[in-house]
């Protein structure tokens with residue numbers, strides 16, 4: 001694997017801070033997958049449309065452009081949402097079709113899931129989809145074929161690596177900055193943000209960490225990442241993280257519930273501060289792959 005940082009085209013104008021949203025519904029999260037079967041998803045009343053529109057409104061107020069990694073399953077059921085995301089100036093990208101971890105799929109299954117979700121999104125939006133994010137940041141050392149497969153089906157980049165030690169995901173030995181993991185191909189892997197402090201690697205990429213930590217600490221860590229990383233700081237969150245009124249999944253484990261429902265109410269205000277603090281742009285623009293910043 002080539003771990004050297006890449007030269008980002010038009011680096012002088014590329015955003016240093018990239019905002020991203022993983023568009024999935026509250027019942028599709030990996031932490032609940034042991035108590036909610038995939039074939040029961042259609043039995044839940046969707047909330048992802050309204051929650052995603054709340055994200056779009058939050059971004060509009062701060063003039064933020066972002067990348068939305070949308071599940072193919074969601075896109076099929078709510079094509080108007082997909083068109084609205086693109087129409088409001090954001091990058092449309094794929095979060096796969098049915099939120100299966102890459103590590104739980106064969107190469108052929110992964111290829112079909114990645115191809116299918118790209119095709120669905122492109123058909124709806126009428127524009128190419130270049131970016132991909134794996135469910136649960138599940139591209140790691142055990143899936144050496146994943147990046148090559150994504151390049152084969154036509155993606156230009158992936159933001160599927162979370163280079164940190166964590167019980168659900170992550171690969172602490174993976175590079176922290178954008179790199180080209182496929183030999184003789186321009187394909188880029190752009191990991192979400194981490195930083196090293198007191199000899200320890202910590203995440204400052206968003207999601208549950210951002211909800212758990214006091215805002216001031218998150219801001220300090222992100223500023224540190226911006227200084228130290230040779231590439232953009234990529235942040236992520238989910239629409240369900242700003243939806244405090246979502247129905248509770250009582251049968252989930254205590255640990256999963258603790259993580260999922262932590263500080264949902266304070267999330268919109270924290271995000272708003274973060275959006276005001278730095279000029280956030282789309283992931284494609286941050287990687288010099290075009291796209292309005």
Ligand SMILES: [Zn+2]
Nearest residue numbers: 022024135136
């Ligand atoms: Zn996800």
